Amino acid sequence: MTSTQTTTPGTGTVPASHWLDGKPYAGGSTRTGEVYNPATGEVTSLVAFASEEDVAAAVASATAAFPAWRDTSLARRTQVLFAFRELLNARKNELAEIITAEHGKVLSDALGEIARGLEVVEVACGIAHLLKGEMTENASTGVDVYSIRQPLGPVAIISPFNFPAMVPMWFFPIAIAAGNTVVLKPSEKDPSASLWLAELWAEAGLPAGVFNVVQGDKVAVDALLTHPDIKAVSFVGSTPIAKYVYETATAHGKRVQALGGAKNHMVVLPDADLDLAADSAVNAGFGSAGERCMAISALVAVGPVADDLVAKIAERAQGIKTGDGRRSCDMGPLVTRPHRDKVAGYIDAGEAAGATVVVDGRTVEPDGAAGGFWLGPTLLDHVTPEMSVYTDEIFGPVLSVVRVETYDEALALINANPYGNGTAIFTNDGGAARKFQNEVEVGMVGINVPIPVPVGYYSFGGWKNSLFGDTHAYGADGVRFFTRTKAVTERWLDPSHGGINLGFPQNH
Ligand code: NAD
Numbered sequence: 001m002t003s004t005q006t007t008t009p010g011t012g013t014v015p016a017s018h019w020l021d022g023k024p025y026a027g028g029s030t031r032t033g034e035v036y037n038p039a040t041g042e043v044t045s046l047v048a049f050a051s052e053e054d055v056a057a058a059v060a061s062a063t064a065a066f067p068a069w070r071d072t073s074l075a076r077r078t079q080v081l082f083a084f085r086e087l088l089n090a091r092k093n094e095l096a097e098i099i100t101a102e103h104g105k106v107l108s109d110a111l112g113e114i115a116r117g118l119e120v121v122e123v124a125c126g127i128a129h130l131l132k133g134e135m136t137e138n139a140s141t142g143v144d145v146y147s148i149r150q151p152l153g154p155v156a157i158i159s160p161f162n163f164p165a166m167v168p169m170w171f172f173p174i175a176i177a178a179g180n181t182v183v184l185k186p187s188e189k190d191p192s193a194s195l196w197l198a199e200l201w202a203e204a205g206l207p208a209g210v211f212n213v214v215q216g217d218k219v220a221v222d223a224l225l226t227h228p229d230i231k232a233v234s235f236v237g238s239t240p241i242a243k244y245v246y247e248t249a250t251a252h253g254k255r256v257q258a259l260g261g262a263k264n265h266m267v268v269l270p271d272a273d274l275d276l277a278a279d280s281a282v283n284a285g286f287g288s289a290g291e292r293c294m295a296i297s298a299l300v301a302v303g304p305v306a307d308d309l310v311a312k313i314a315e316r317a318q319g320i321k322t323g324d325g326r327r328s329c330d331m332g333p334l335v336t337r338p339h340r341d342k343v344a345g346y347i348d349a350g351e352a353a354g355a356t357v358v359v360d361g362r363t364v365e366p367d368g369a370a371g372g373f374w375l376g377p378t379l380l381d382h383v384t385p386e387m388s389v390y391t392d393e394i395f396g397p398v399l400s401v402v403r404v405e406t407y408d409e410a411l412a413l414i415n416a417n418p419y420g421n422g423t424a425i426f427t428n429d430g431g432a433a434r435k436f437q438n439e440v441e442v443g444m445v446g447i448n449v450p451i452p453v454p455v456g457y458y459s460f461g462g463w464k465n466s467l468f469g470d471t472h473a474y475g476a477d478g479v480r481f482f483t484r485t486k487a488v489t490e491r492w493l494d495p496s497h498g499g500i501n502l503g504f505p506q507n508h
Contacts, residue, residue: 022208041371065209323367
């Protein structure tokens with residue numbers, strides 16, 4: 001697939017920033033942002049930031065496309081979904097390279113995120129089953145009642161930098177399959193995956209205007225949150241912005257699901273398999289350089305396991321190869337220089353507050369260019385709950401070990417945390433695991449599984465400050481979110497039922 005290049009009068013040649021009405025759209029705004037290759041530190045392109053007018057044009061495209069798409073048969077809509085699925089599967093390596101070039105994650109991890117997005121596309125291929133309503137014959141004599149699910153209209157998806165393909169795919173396959181039209185506002189840090197996906201939709205036969213992309217920052221987001229024609233907003237990002245998006249868009253009458261940040265704990269009980277626990281902590285702590293909302297950031301070692309566990313994790317962490325995601329490395333750079341420095345600052349603060357730096361990522365020697373945004377895996381021991389490295393979402397390759405004496409202390413720690421996205425317990429005691437899944441106040445729980453992202457036919461979502469709204473992403477909740485039900489009461493008149501009666505309808 002060729003990259004979309006267009007010429008904006010007065011600004012020279014820049015990557016096509018937006019996509020609407022089935023083609024690239026340069027937009028009228030002159031504001032731009034820099035896009036980096038995090039493995040080299042170089043600016044690789046500029047992304048235009050949409051103005052309010054650009055957003056209005058995208059919403060107009062989605063609004064114009066809605067009536068015909070809503071009335072397109074399920075058979076035809078499903079054919080487009082299957083075509084998109086086949087194209088994406090065949091060309092996923094191209095998309096993985098785009099993700100790695102702008103996000104920095106290693107290619108195998110980029111392919112992993114595409115695979116998890118594909119799962120939702122596959123669920124959406126079965127939309128005909130998911131949209132079925134209910135039917136009751138003879139609810140009253142000669143009266144039938146049934147419910148139908150209808151699409152909402154143009155919907156907005158606003159996504160974060162850390163999964164430029166998967167997070168949009170948590171939402172748009174089901175939204176589109178259900179008959180809605182979409183305006184996607186991806187992260188300005190890695191904008192290109194969205195345009196590649198837009199081209200793929202066009203190739204799959206999706207009518208122009210059903211899937212649109214506007215690039216940009218707060219200006220674009222605010223324009224979507226307040227636009228009268230946008231009926232629903234699916235947001236994923238940090239907690240303060242998620243809360244803002246939820247409050248602003250609901251105040252403008254929209255249906256909203258806003259997924260926020262996280263601080264995920266992994267509890268290791270004394271009877272756990274420590275090699276499995278150490279492998280899992282390393283994979284979940286340092287995969288994607290810790291830039292996952294389901295990353296394990298706090299490891300809660302219960303009772304006597306801590307010394308052995310820390311030694312096993314340290315050994316594994318020291319073997320991780322940090323470097324350019326296009327080479328055969330385990331872990332890539334962080335997304336930007338300021339973010340890398342912020343994460344390193346948390347390590348400094350943890351050390352100053354008395355944590356033991358067991359493995360120090362600040363001194364990493366990467367397999368990559370000197371200018372890359374490098375920080376190696378870092379293991380901190382003896383972290384206590386008042387340290388900033390524990391209280392804050394770090395979003396980097398920093399694993400903090402908190403030592404507690406009992407299961408109850410571990411549980412209390414998790415339940416006191418303002419976030420409730422994911423958690424995991426490692427144990428060989430089924431009773432303890434069952435008690436944990438019952439008592440823990442977190443939306444997604446892993447039992448001997450470190451990153452419990454539900455499969456596509458369940459739904460993804462946290463509790464507390466990790467999600468604002470009533471529905472989770474994809475699965476059955478996704479179908480609920482992107483449709484509204486209508487109940488129809490129907491009677492085919494028989495002359496014996498005529499006559500005037502102003503009383504409230506009763507069933508006979
Ligand atoms: P972010 O909140 O900075 O940005 C998310 C989106 O909001 C982007 O599209 C961005 O352009 C926009 N945005 C940023 N500031 C804004 C503002 N002031 N007003 C309006 N819009 C604004 O998040 P990020 O740094 O891109 O992503 C990392 C965060 O996302 C982490 O906190 C992570 O936990 C979270 N996340 C959560 C989940 C989840 O499922 N709960 C999944 C992935 C990422």
